[in-house]
Amino acid sequence: MPRTAKSGTRSTFGPRQLHPGAWWLWALGLAAAASRTTNPLLLLLIVGVAGYVVAARRSDAPWSRSYGAFLKLGLLVLAVRMVFAVLLGSPVPGSHVLFTLPQLPLPDWARGVRIGGAVTLEGLLFAFYDGLKLATLLICVGAANSLASPSRLLRGLPGALYEAGVAVVVAMTFAPNLVADVQRLRSARRLRGRSDRGVVAVLSVGLPVLEGALERSVSLAASMDTRGFGRTAAVTRRISRATAALTLLGLLGVCSACYGLLAPGGAPWAFPVLLLGLAVTGAGLALGSRRAVRTRYRPDPWAVPEWLVSGSGLAVGGLTIWFSGRYPEAFAPSVVPPAAPTLPLLPAAAVLLGLLPSVVAPEPPRSTQ
Numbered sequence: 439m440p441r442t443a444k445s446g447t448r449s450t451f452g453p454r455q456l457h458p459g460a461w462w463l464w465a466l467g468l469a470a471a472a473s474r475t476t477n478p479l480l481l482l483l484i485v486g487v488a489g490y491v492v493a494a495r496r497s498d499a500p501w502s503r504s505y506g507a508f509l510k511l512g513l514l515v516l517a518v519r520m521v522f523a524v525l526l527g528s529p530v531p532g533s534h535v536l537f538t539l540p541q542l543p544l545p546d547w548a549r550g551v552r553i554g555g556a557v558t559l560e561g562l563l564f565a566f567y568d569g570l571k572l573a574t575l576l577i578c579v580g581a582a583n584s585l586a587s588p589s590r591l592l593r594g595l596p597g598a599l600y601e602a603g604v605a606v607v608v609a610m611t612f613a614p615n616l617v618a619d620v621q622r623l624r625s626a627r628r629l630r631g632r633s634d635r636g637v638v639a640v641l642s643v644g645l646p647v648l649e650g651a652l653e654r655s656v657s658l659a660a661s662m663d664t665r666g667f668g669r670t671a672a673v674t675r676r677i678s679r680a681t682a683a684l685t686l687l688g689l690l691g692v693c694s695a696c697y698g699l700l701a702p703g704g705a706p707w708a709f710p711v712l713l714l715g716l717a718v719t720g721a722g723l724a725l726g727s728r729r730a731v732r733t734r735y736r737p738d739p740w741a742v743p744e745w746l747v748s749g750s751g752l753a754v755g756g757l758t759i760w761f762s763g764r765y766p767e768a769f770a771p772s773v774v775p776p777a778a779p780t781l782p783l784l785p786a787a788a789v790l791l792g793l794l795p796s797v798v799a800p801e802p803p804r805s806t807q
Contacts (some may be wrong), residue, residue, distance in 0.1 A: 455497065455802045456795075458586030460744040464491075465582035467751025468792055471758035472574040475769040476567035479781040480789065481574045487792040488581040495795060496584055497802035503621065508580020512573030519569030524557050528565055530773055532558025564773045590738060619647045677725055684722030691715025699759060743798050750794035757788035 465488070472484050489505070496502045524539070541554035623646055692715035698708030761784060762769045771779040 454800050455587060455590065455738075456495075456585075456747060456799050457738045457740055457744045458591035460740075460747040461586040461795075462582045462591070463748035464751030464792070464795060465578045465585075467748075467753070467755035468581070468789075469575050469578040470755035471789060472571060472578060474758055474762040475785075476571055477769055477771055477779050477781075478567060478570055479779050480769070480785060481570050483781075483786060483789050484574055484792070485577050487789060488578055490793060491796045491799075492581050492584050495799045495802065497587075499587065502584045505577075505580050505584040508576055508583065511580075512576045515576065516566070516569040516573045519565050519572070520562065523561055523565030525553060527552050527555060528558070528561030530558075530560050530564040532560030532774065534559035534776065536562070559776055560774050563776055567771070567773070619650050623647065681722050681726040684718050685726065686722075688715045688717075688719030688722055692719060743800055746798040747795040750791050754789055754792045757791070758785055761785040761788065 468484055468488055472481055475481065489509075492505045496505070535556045535558055538556045539554040541552060544551060544553070691711050695708045695712035695715055699712070761782070765782050765785065768780060768782040768785065771777055
């Protein structure tokens with residue numbers, strides 16, 4: 439007889455969607471790697487890895503089409519950073535003047551700020567490297583939004599974070615749903631023989647998009663009210679205060695440790711503080727889960743593919759942080775004097791570990807949620 443899955447669990451055989459937490463850990467690992475370098479070759483390699491995995495394991499759900507929007511947003515951020523460097527100057531001194539703009543005289547109290555003037559090669563390079571880093575971080579977030587189902591991510595949150603998680607997940611789904619609505623309305627305009635470009639088309643699409651967002655918000659609120667959302671179990675005031683204190687202290691410790699790990703050179707105290715913060719946060723979440731009375735229907739499994747996907751992202755971030763301390767010149771190309779960036783082989787090989795999800799992650803089922 440064929441094997442059937444046990445009640446309350448999801449079968450790990452056949453097409454299924456990976457646990458959304460694994461995708462976010464993978465994307466955060468790539469983002470941590472991007473935050474440690476201004477080398478454009480490494481940053482473009484990270485963007486290529488994220489794009490390839492999205493193309494290989496993206497489902498056909500509407501929220502999975504947001505990667506292109508995040509890519510365009512990253513390019514827009516890069517362009518704005520370059521324009522600001524040209525108009526407002528750069529903090530990096532340079533001797534290679536490319537061209538000179540008319541400079542606007544400013545009063546004495548605005549000393550140190552200029553509008554116009556000489557535009558140098560060093561200033562443009564600094565702005566390009568800095569803008570490309572920020573664009574890469576946005577693209578990594580876009581990759582997680584395209585691969586991780588928001589509803590499944592909300593379902594996998596601990597009971598203590600469920601209320602706050604609703605607000606976070608709704609905020610994260612705004613961009614994917616906005617992109618899906620814009621694409622749907624533009625396709626409808628093209629089918630009617632109308633142009634989907636220009637200011638008039640943008641204005642005609644904007645109002646239906648806002649109306650659709652409002653309707654989804656009202657429907658979500660009605661469905662949550664029907665399902666009894668917000669009902670909690672009675673706990674003592676001592677447990678509530680202990681939960682808040684442990685969670686707050688733990689998260690502060692985790693944030694401080696992450697800052698220490700991502701700082702240039704790293705801090706020796708960061709890793710022990712990170713472990714302690716995670717332990718304290720876990721204790722707070724365990725206490726806070728006593729208030730939750732909700733149940734889970736068919737919880738998502740955390741199997742071998744989830745470990746491999748999340749482990750590949752964390753390995754990319756960890757190895758990149760370690761290599762950045764050993765090869766600082768390769769991770770931060772010289773701007774003064776200008777020097778051509780080189781691709782370090784070992785850090786590049788570490789970034790390529792992020793391609794592992796394109797092989798080990800199961801192919802998602804081709805059905806919208």
